[in-house]
Amino acid sequence: VAALQDEKNSLMSENEIMNDRLEQLDDSLDDPSTVVAKKYFHAQLQLEQLQEENFRLEAAKDDYRVHCEDLEKQLIELQHRNNELTSLAEESR
DSSP states (O other): OOHHHHHHHHHHHHHHHHHHHHHHHHHHHOOOOOHHHHHHHHOOOOOHHHHHHHHHHHHHHHHHHHHHHHHHHHHHHHHHHHHHHHHHHHHHH
């Protein structure tokens, strides 16, 4: 029992130390003058910019897909029209 109590006390002490370190890291992120905070905010800004660009590119991709489908329909119609005109030209000859 004494050994377990010692281990428990040791773990509680280690837990307190880790919580203190965690608080220090949280505080360093809140302080914009630290290097870690600057890198964190820079990475966050980059992430937001990349997400916006990704959204823009996805929208452009969808627009191009619709445009491509329209062009494919026009191509099919023009091929049919070409075939009709070719048949009429052959009949005329």
